[in-house]
Structure formats: C-alpha cells, structure tokens
Amino acid sequence: MIKVLDVSGLRSGTMDALDDAIVRSGADTYVAYASSDDADMRYLSGFKTSDPFIYFRKPHRRGVIIVSQMEHARAVRESKAAVMTRAQAGLVEILKHVQDPWNVTAKMITRQVQGTILVPPRFPLALARALQDSVDVLVDETCLESMRAVKTRAQMAQIQNVQRVTGSAIDLGISLIRRSKEKKGILFSGTQPLASEMVRAAMHNHLTAHGCTAKDTIVSCGKDSAIPHCLGSGPLEAHQPIVIDIFPQDDQSGYFSDMTRTVAKGKPGADVMEMHAAVCEAQALAISRVRAGVSGAGIHEEVVGFFKERGYGTTTTGFLHNLGHGIGLQVHELPSLGVAGKELVAGNVITIEPGLYCPGIGGVRLEDIGAVTKKGFANFTKFPTGMVL
Secondary structure, eight states, X not given: OEEEEOOOOOSOSSTHHHHHHHHHHTOSEEEEEEOTTSHHXXXXXXXXXXXXXXXXXXXXXXXXXXXXXXXXXXXHHHOSSEEEETTTXXXXXXXXXXXXXXXXHHHHHHTTOOSEEEEOTTSOHHHHXXXXXXXXXXXXXXXHHHXXXXXXXXXXXXXXXHHHHHHHHHXXXXXXHHHOEEXXXXXXXXXEEOBHHHHHHHHHHHHHHTTEEOOSOEEEEGGGGGSTTOOOOSBOBTTSOEEEEEOOEXXXXXXXXXXXXXXXXXXXXXXXXXXXXXXXXHHHHHHHHOOTTSBHHHHHHHHHHHHHHTTOOBSXXXXXXXXEEEOSSSSSEEEEESTTOOBOOTTOEEEEOOEEEETTTEEXXXXXXXXXXXXXXXXXXXXXXXXXX
C-alpha cells in the first residue's frame, strides 16, 4: 500500500525535524532514491553526483547513503551521511537471483530497513511498487520542503556568496549596455549591434569563472519585456526597457540566487518611467512588511492593492505573478509570497519581485533576495534600482 501523508508543523529546518516526521508518521525509516540534481536528496546527503543513489535514515540515527564503489571514497569525504557501497548492501548476491533494476534497488533497501518507510513526493513510482511486497510505503508531501524553507546561518552564507557573484554578473551586463552607442535606435558595441545573446553570454562566462552556472537568463528588450519570462533575442534598442533576470546556482554548494533589474540606455517613454517608479515603490512597500509571523499572501495582496490604486490590472496586463518565493537548493521553493502564501518564519530566504507588464509597451521588474527575521527583511541584494543609464 502507498499512502500519502501531510507531516507538517515541524520544529525547525534542522535534521531533528526529519526525526519528528518519521515518528509522527508511524514509519520506521525515511528512504530516498535520486541523484543530487534532486534538491531533497542534495539536502539530505550533502553529496553531489549525477547518478541516483539510496539514502535512508532511522529516527535519531545518522543517515546512510548507498553508492557505487567508484563513488565511495569521494562520498566519505564529502557527504554528511555515513557511506555504504552497493556491494556492502548485498548487490552481488542480489544479482544472482534478481535482474529487474527496480527490484534490485528495492532488495538493497529492504536488506537495510524493514517495517514502514516514509518517502519524499518525487520518489520513483516503479521503485515504490517494487518495495510494496516487503514494506509499507508512506509518501510525505511537506516534510523536506518545510525543512529546506528554514535556512541555517551556514546555508544563508552560501546564498549570500552566490548573490555577490550574481550582483557582479548583472553589473557586467549593465556595463555593456551603459557603454554601448546608439545608431538609429539600435545599441552597438563597437561595430556590432549589442544583442541579448551577447549580454547573456558575457554574464554566463563571468559566472562560470566564479564557480556558478546559469541557464535561461532573461535579457529581454522593448515589447519582449512585457512577457515576464521571455528570454529575449536580437539587438537591444535605445530608450526601451531591458529586463535582466538571472538565477545562477553555485556549483559547489548547490544553492541559488535570483536577481532582476530593469534598465534603459536613454530615457524611455513616460509610461515606462511611471511603471518603474510604481514597481520601486511596491518593492519598498513589500520589504517594509516582511517579518516573521506575517503571511506571504497578505503581503502579496497589499501589493496587488497598491498597483490597483495606481490603475494597473492583475490579469492580462499589469501585475501578473506572485510577489515572491523562497529560494535555496531550488530557484522556486517554499515559502510563497502569493495567493497561497502561508506565515513567514525567521530563517526563510525569499525574493521580493514586483513587476508590471503592458503588451505593446514593455515591462519592468525588480527583484531582491534576503532573509526573513523577527524584525524584518535582511536584504542580501546590494545593487541600485535606477533605470536610465
């Protein structure tokens, strides 16, 4: 039997909370199977590898990972879990009797754990089915997401590190736009039109040189900027809004940052300038409301009301997305600052990213990240919000 549970109300973002979840669910062991591309597995194991591996943890015991012999020495050095090889987990003996890969993995697990297991929501269904003959499987939808939402000081420091690199990458991109020259409405870098792709590549190269990786970075100009997640392409234009949104991951720690600025080479039209002023004011309003105990939904709705008072919609034009989101081992994680947002707690790291989008005219978005504290918002983003270069 596979049963879905909600084990919420955890004490903290520490591993003690996982013990709570196991005990409260009535399970005997927590089990995960994924590569470290999965944020939950990266969080549990502290180990980075592209191949899936097994993790299990019994209450009040150190977690254990089962990896290939090739990965053993590195895992011992890097993982916060104890390390076992597949051979130690019985792989050689199992292969004498079992051929199906999912059943083989299930046998390695059930040699180590019995009774009832609690698994994360992205646990492979085929593996869960292979396990059902030997153990009961409970699926927890909230435990690890809730744990990851509360950052330790060390985790906050890792996010701050990648944010510093992010800020320097955006500074590089904006500098290219600032130094460009206008020719018949198009921005040029030397003899070439300055294209979105050129700015994006320069920022990505900078990030790579500083141990970070980015993809799907947005450098959208003019009418394209009215589409919130349009990547942008082609030559950049003068007197038009240019939205730069970058969310790189630190290669070593796995933590992300997320930052957006909107700039223009030459003053854009009055409607765009008014949008920028409104977005700046909305961001300041939202930041002033952030503190532990306040609901993400409440802050979002206050910003929606602010924009409505200034004549902006919230459907096909105007403010079209959530005010913000949690950030950590995923770009988007708990908590939410949107209509479903729950109470913020100290230790959350969140974005504040109001935006306005008007088809045919353009868009404006500003995004900072920082930590929720008992008294307010500790902003990690140290970068000006001015628009006109």
